[in-house]
Structure formats: structure tokens, C-alpha cells
Amino acid sequence: MNRKILAAIGVVGVAALAMTGCASNSGSTSGKVTITYSNFISNGGNEANLAKIVTAFEKANPNITVKVKTLPYASYDEAQQTDLAAGTSADVFDIDGASNYGVYEENGVLAPLTSVPSSLYNKALLDTYATGGKQYGLPTSFSDVVLFYNKDLFDKAGVSYPTSSWTWKDETAAALKLTDQAAGVWGDHQPVTYNEFYKTLVQNGASFLNKAGTKVAFNTPAGLAAAKWLVDKSGTTMPTIADGQGTADFDTNLFKAGKLAMLHTGIWEFGAFADTPANWDIAEEPGSTQHANAVFSNGIGVSATSKNKDAAEKWAIYMSSSTEMVNVRLDSGWELPTISDTKKLNTYLDKGKPTHRQVVFDAAKTIAPAPSIGDNQSAMQDDITNELIEAQAGRETVQQALDNAEQKINALLKQ
Amino acid sequence: MTTVRVGRRRTKTKYALTVLAFLLPSAIPLLLFVLGPMVAALWVSLTKWNLLSPAQFVGLDNYVKLLSDPTTGAVFLHTLYYIAGYLPLVYIGGLALALALNTALKGRAFLRGIYFLPVVTSWIVVALVWRWLLSPSTGIVNVVLGWIGIHGPGWWTDPAWAMPSIILASSWKDLGFVMVILLAGLQAIPTDMYDAAKVDGAGWWRRLFSVTLPLLSPSTFFVIVISLINGFQVFDQVYAMTGGGPNGASEVVVEQIYDLTFRYGRAGDASALSWMLFIVILAVTLIQVRGQRRWVNYG
Numbered sequence: 001m002n003r004k005i006l007a008a009i010g011v012v013g014v015a016a017l018a019m020t021g022c023a024s025n026s027g028s029t030s031g032k033v034t035i036t037y038s039n040f041i042s043n044g045g046n047e048a049n050l051a052k053i054v055t056a057f058e059k060a061n062p063n064i065t066v067k068v069k070t071l072p073y074a075s076y077d078e079a080q081q082t083d084l085a086a087g088t089s090a091d092v093f094d095i096d097g098a099s100n101y102g103v104y105e106e107n108g109v110l111a112p113l114t115s116v117p118s119s120l121y122n123k124a125l126l127d128t129y130a131t132g133g134k135q136y137g138l139p140t141s142f143s144d145v146v147l148f149y150n151k152d153l154f155d156k157a158g159v160s161y162p163t164s165s166w167t168w169k170d171e172t173a174a175a176l177k178l179t180d181q182a183a184g185v186w187g188d189h190q191p192v193t194y195n196e197f198y199k200t201l202v203q204n205g206a207s208f209l210n211k212a213g214t215k216v217a218f219n220t221p222a223g224l225a226a227a228k229w230l231v232d233k234s235g236t237t238m239p240t241i242a243d244g245q246g247t248a249d250f251d252t253n254l255f256k257a258g259k260l261a262m263l264h265t266g267i268w269e270f271g272a273f274a275d276t277p278a279n280w281d282i283a284e285e286p287g288s289t290q291h292a293n294a295v296f297s298n299g300i301g302v303s304a305t306s307k308n309k310d311a312a313e314k315w316a317i318y319m320s321s322s323t324e325m326v327n328v329r330l331d332s333g334w335e336l337p338t339i340s341d342t343k344k345l346n347t348y349l350d351k352g353k354p355t356h357r358q359v360v361f362d363a364a365k366t367i368a369p370a371p372s373i374g375d376n377q378s379a380m381q382d383d384i385t386n387e388l389i390e391a392q393a394g395r396e397t398v399q400q401a402l403d404n405a406e407q408k409i410n411a412l413l414k415q
Numbered sequence: 416m417t418t419v420r421v422g423r424r425r426t427k428t429k430y431a432l433t434v435l436a437f438l439l440p441s442a443i444p445l446l447l448f449v450l451g452p453m454v455a456a457l458w459v460s461l462t463k464w465n466l467l468s469p470a471q472f473v474g475l476d477n478y479v480k481l482l483s484d485p486t487t488g489a490v491f492l493h494t495l496y497y498i499a500g501y502l503p504l505v506y507i508g509g510l511a512l513a514l515a516l517n518t519a520l521k522g523r524a525f526l527r528g529i530y531f532l533p534v535v536t537s538w539i540v541v542a543l544v545w546r547w548l549l550s551p552s553t554g555i556v557n558v559v560l561g562w563i564g565i566h567g568p569g570w571w572t573d574p575a576w577a578m579p580s581i582i583l584a585s586s587w588k589d590l591g592f593v594m595v596i597l598l599a600g601l602q603a604i605p606t607d608m609y610d611a612a613k614v615d616g617a618g619w620w621r622r623l624f625s626v627t628l629p630l631l632s633p634s635t636f637f638v639i640v641i642s643l644i645n646g647f648q649v650f651d652q653v654y655a656m657t658g659g660g661p662n663g664a665s666e667v668v669v670e671q672i673y674d675l676t677f678r679y680g681r682a683g684d685a686s687a688l689s690w691m692l693f694i695v696i697l698a699v700t701l702i703q704v705r706g707q708r709r710w711v712n713y714g
Contacts, residue, residue, distance in 0.1 A: 043449055066673045078677045085466040085682075103680075107467035242551040378678045386662040393661070395574070 022209055022227060033308045034065040035315060038090035039300050041074035041140065045271065046334045056316060056324040064311045084109050084303070091306040094140075095145040095299035098128040098374045101137050102225040104301065106374055111302040113313050120321040124367075125338045129299050137301040138320040141335035143267050144363045145199070145294045147286070148354075149173075151279040153178055153185065153261040162262070162283035164362070166293075168203075171262070171286045175237035176263035187237040187366070189251045192230050192392045196382040200226040202292035202368035203285075210370045211229070212283075214413060219406045225288070226261040227402055231392045241393050255280075267360050271333055274353055281354045284363050292368035298337065328407050336360065376412040465680035477687035487688070489663070491695075493578065497667060498646040500582035501589075505642060506635075508586060509593025514627075516594070517601045527598070530704075531591035538588070542655030545569060545584035549612035567641045571657045574664030581652055581665055588652075589645075593638050600634030601627070632711045642704055647696050668692050 006306065035161055042050035054066045069090060071079050077096055083089040084167060088111070095101050095169065104110050113135045114187075118126060129137035147162055157176045175187030189197055198208045205223035218224070239245040239254070252269060254260040258278045265283060273280060285293060300319055303313040319325060323344075327335045330348050339345070342361075349357045371381055384405045391401035435442075460477055464470035481487045512530055516523045517554065533541060548554050549570035557567030568576045578685075603646075604627065612622050650669035653659060658667035659674065675685035 081466045081677065104467070107465065242569055244550060244552060245603075292502050375680050378680075380677070386660070389660075390662050393572070 006253075011388050029320045032065070034062045035066055035092060035306075035308050035312050036067045036069060036090035037072065037315065037319075038080060039151045040068045040094050040096070041068050046332065047332050051330050052328050053319065053322075057318045060318075061311075061314060064314065066315055066318070081389060086304060089303040089305065091308055091312040092180050092300060092302055092319075093415045095129075095137050095301050097296055097298065097370075099130055099377050101301075102251045102298055103374060103377065105131050105136045109304050111304045111306060111309050112136055112311075112317065113138065114300065115313065116317060116320060118186045121341050122338045124366075125297050126380055128297065130300075137299040139158050139297045139338040140320045141329070142295060142297040142338050142364065143335050144296070144360060145266050146284060146359055146363055148255065148263040148265060148269070148273070148280060148282050150255065150258060150261050151281060152258065153278075157261075162167060162286070164284045164359075166283070166286040168286055168288045172237070175262060177235070179237045182409050185259050185261070186254065188233055188262045188264075188310055189238050189245075189254065189260055190230060190233060191251070192234070192385070192388045193245070194385045195266065196230055197227065197384060197388060198370055199292055199294045199368040200229055200288075203287035203290060205289040209373075211411075213371070213373065216233070216406050216409050216413075218390070219402045222338060224398060227289070227379040227388060227391070227398050231398050231401075233386060234392045241389070243286055246389070270334060270354070274333075281356055282359050283356065286361050289372070291363075293341040293366055294370070295364050295367045302384045371415065378413065380409050380412055383412070419464075419635050421627050423664075456686040456689055459682055460690050461619075462683045464682045465682070466676070466682050470683070473683065477683050478691070481684060481687055483690065486666075486671065489509055490666050490668045493665060494647060494649065495668045496578055496648055497582060497585075498643065500579065501585050501646055501649075502639070504586040505589050505593050506638060508590050509638070510597055510605065512590060512594040513597035513601055514623075517598060527594070530594055534591040534595075535586070537649035541588050542584060545580070545652075546656050547578050548679040549583075553559065560662075571660060574661050575666040577657050577661060581649075581656055585649070589642070592692055593642070596638050597631065602629045604630045627710045633713055636703075636707050638709045640700060643699060643703070645698055647692060647699070690692045 003311065031360065032252040037054075039050065042394055043338075050068065050070075054068060058065060071205075073096075076094065077100065080089070080093055095104060095204065101110075116135050116138065118125075118135075122142075125139040125142055126135070149162055151161065154174075157178050157180075159177050162171070162174070176185035176286055177184065200222055201208055201218055204222045204226040207217050207219055210217045218226070234240050234245065239250075244250050249262065251263055251265065252272060254280075255263045256273065256276045260277070267282075284291060300316045302309055302316055306312045320337075321339060326339060326344055329337050330345070330351070333351060336345065336348065345361075348360075351357070386398070387401040387408075390396040391398045396404070416480065435669075461472060461474060462470035463473050493591050514531075516527050520526070548556050549707060551557060551567070551569045554567075554570070556570075560567040571577050571580045575701055593697045606627050608630065612626050617625060648669055649667050650673065653665055653667050654673070657665045669692070672685045672688050672692070675681040677690065
């Protein structure tokens, strides 16, 4: 008897939980709808800017209310995946770049968008969120990685500033002159990670995967040179892991403290570096045989299970192409909108430090395509990063690291 | 006669309902948040599921795959390594503290509070502080070691030292918990036992091994069972201090379960690994309960 009662109570409890889960998603019947938007892009300083765009949207669409949920970047993907698995996803949600778009699209969690004003978008970036001729997501912003440099340290060492004609050799020569370990000053910093590696491969005329995407292609002399370019800075022109290199904010703090002459990082740091006393500027990253740059975009999509897809799509379009959005972003220096009308972006060029903002657009002209392999993407990225760090720490030779990574990643690609 | 039987049945039913009413506050959460998810995980462990697409039934494939994957053996070995380092350290440390604070020491209530503080502190905070203390070039530990001429190791940046770093931080945090349990056990030991031992001429060590430890064995048993279960489930400190690195050197079972689910989209494999871990913990605990008859003294 006890067991039966317990079981009955359990069933009622589960049913109650299920019902509350369902109720939260229903739209109202009076023509007014509320949609939810889950994002990471405004986290860490741009919350008020996002609120401005939401207010403008609600003014233009009085029957739609947007409820915003903001999550930190580091936990966003996990939270969004869990929401999708549980069927509690927001109507509109951020997509962390093209490779995540690929995973979401493949698994059918994105609704096709039907009324996208394509001409308003930068075509190359718009296309990275389309599959089979259908648009399943929209780019909201883009950023790229450039070479930041501290002009004061260059002047002090009597080294001329980086230019777009620099190659790796020029960078190494300058970094050696700029490094003064006794004074705690380092010449260069470039993370030893997958994101840097796939790009440096292209800068040296190599590539991460073969053309068919079935095997790795980095274990070649050109690939080895690219890996050495990353690994060998450690301890000569760049701090070592034991010094703290590779931990969160280590490189940016060093740069802000005026102890780092060159830093490879993204333009998202403009805001964080704005108040540093040092004079700094940016240049396009040097290549070896050619220029190739890491360009990242953020995207936005509509959940396939949304009950208010039309309203959700309206917001997704507004958030990625409206004039109000462009103005808020440019006024606040909140990454770059991905619109086709580059004239609107002109004001961005003279918004203050750094002087050579044109570099941001120049770098986006030669993109190193990021390899995308679907479900095993994170495992692949971890495998190569871990092996490169083993080499950086001196526990393996660079060749051994590439051999091991090749073996592991080829096994992933076979699955 | 029939009325009596009905009456008795009624009392029995009433009694059962009363018991049930008192059990509900803990039975419902147990059902919803422990037993329910466990059954659900058992189902997920029989499927291929990346959290996004519908799950596909694959039978026992995940278990077969995990058993032949060298990573599985490695993460269980790392977990055993953790337990082998953590358990003696936290037990001996906790015992020493309990013995010291069981004496008529001045300010012992204050000291007991201080040593218990880490137990109630969030693991994330503790882990980040230890990460900083054990920072290879700027951490206090290596700086102090440097003063006495010792070149400190790379701690969590070195595969050989990553696990010892985690063991050190974990033992430090849990010392207070072990101390409190053992302290309670010590205070339950009748003082006349010690008096009798003294009369018999037993010294401090002799009293420790012949009186204290045997009579403390129920508390010791409890501490070991709980610490072993917690040890197998070690996660927060690994996640926050090393993330399982460098290059997987400190990857433990639960960290692997987490990575498989949320980083690698392999919820089916992760659930199978969870069940394997559950079975291991269950087996170890049953063996301990069986074995306690030989050494636990409820005198």
C-alpha cells in the first residue's frame, strides 16, 4: 500500500513539473506576444547597450515584448545546449560563431528564416549562416585578431613599428630586440592554442585538414614551421607557462601594465585597453608566405520549437541589421555590425584609440577559414591545443606533438 | 471478531499514512532529483545522444566502447591516485587536529571554528586561492620554498604535480570535517578507560593505539566511507584548478563525465560512465560494510 501511494505521489509530482515547464512558453491571444532572447554578447559591459536596442525595437513593434536573458560567454554554450535538450530554449538565441552554427543546424534546432533582407548584410558573413540555400541564422557582429603593439616600448628600443609588409622574420627580430627579461619586459605574446594554430598554418601556406576534410594535413614541413612559430616564442620573447602564460587575462594584464611590446589578440580588447596610459596601436598580423587572419562572427538564430517564430525572426533581423543597432554599436565601440553598407561604418574609423582602425577591415579581407567537423569539434580543438602545450612546456618535441595530434584527430575524423 | 480485524487494519493504515506524511519532505526530492534522474541516466546510457538531436537506442554499445577506451582506465586510475593521496592525509591530519583540540588548550573553541571554516567555504573560492598559492613563479608556496633554497615544482602546470596539488588543496579543505567527526568520537570515550590504562602503566602512544584508536573506530569507519564516496566523486576542485590538465594528467571520472556531456556532446557515453562509477562506489562501500566487522569496535 505504501508503495502505491508513494508511486502515485511521484507521478503527480512529475506531472506538475511537466505542466509548469510547458506553461512558460505559451503566447497570449490578445495579439501581444512576449519573446525571449538568450545572449552572451552583451555580458561584461554591454548590457545597457543591448537594452537600448531592445527599447527601440519594442517602440517600433508595440505588440512585441523582448525578455532578455544574459549569460557569461564561458558558460553560454553549455546552458544553451541544456535548454535545447530540455525543450526550454529561448525563442531567439546567440550562436557562438560559424562552427557552433554548423552543429546547431545539423541537429535541426534552428528554424529557417523566411524574410531576411539579404542585401543589408555583408554577403560573405551572411553565407556562413546559410545551409542548402536557406538562412538558418544571421550574423550580428564580427571581429578579428590583429597585432597590438606598445609604441612607447618600440620607441625606447629604437625599433620601427610593425607594418602590413612584415613577415614572421621581422616580428621575431623585433621581439628579440624588445625583450628585456631583467626589466620584466617581453617582446611578444601569442596564445598556443587551436585558434592560433589553424591560422598560422594558412599564414605559412599549409592547412589544418585536407581538402575533403577527411584527414589532418598539418603534419608537413610547412605545418611544423607553423607550430614552431607558436611554440618557440615561449621563454625567448614570450613568458613561459611557469611564469603564468596561458592563464586568464595574463597577456592582456601584461600589455596594460606596459610590460609587453606586441600582443596577438582580438579587437574586442579595444574597450579594455582604452584607458591604459601607454600609447598603443594595431597592425595586421604578419604572415610567413601570405597574410591570413582569424575572423570570428557572432550569430543569432530562432529556435525550431519557438511558438512565436514570426515575432522572433523580426527581432533576430532587427538585432543584426537595423540602423538603431548599428548606431548603438558604433557609438559604444561594441564590436562591428555585419552590414553591407560600409559607409555607415566610416564613423568607426575615427572613434579614437587605436589610430589605425582601417586594419580591422583590411584583416577581414584575407580570412583563414576555420576547420569545422561537427560533433567532434571541441574534442579536435582540445587535442591539438593540449599537444602544442606539451611541446611548449618541453615535455615533447614539436614533431612529436604533431605526430600525436595527427593520430588522435584522424581517429576522431573516422568516427 | 471481524470488527476487531477491520479496526486493526484501520490503525495500521492510519499509521502508514502518518509515517508517509513525515517521509514526504525528503521522499519527494529523493524521487524527483535522485531516483528519477538515475533511471533516466540509465536510459540515456543505452542511447547515442548529443543533447540536440533525438536520442538513438544503441543497446550496450556505450559500455562496450568505454571498456575498450584507454581513457576510461586512465580516469579511474587518476581517481584512485587522488584517493590514495587524499585519504591518509586527511585522516591523519584530521586525527592530529582532533587530538590536539581535545585537550585543555587555550582558545580551542576558536581554533575549532577556524579549522572548520574551509569546510563551509565554496570549493570554487578555495580552488582559485590554491591555484594562486601554488602558482609556479609568483605563488607564495614557491617563493617561500625559494627562500630556503628549494626550487619549487610547476604544481598544476606540470603533469607530475597536478594531482598532488589537487590532493593538497582537498586535504586542507576537508581537514575540519574529519576533525569534527573524530572530535565527537573522542569525547564519547569514557575517561576511566584512560585512567585504567594509566594505572596499568601505558604511555601516551600505547594509550593512543590500545584505547583511543579502537574506541574511535566507529567514527573512523564513518569518515572512511564518506571520504571514499566523496573521493570517487571528486570534481569541483579539479574543474577549477586544472580542468583535468595538463593534457589530461588530472582528468578524473566525474570531470570526464562532465566533458563528455557538455564539451563533446556524448551524453550517452557520459551516462554509461556515471553508471559504471555508481557500480564501483556501491561495490567498494558494500565491501567496507562487510569488512567493518573485523575492525570496527562498537564497545
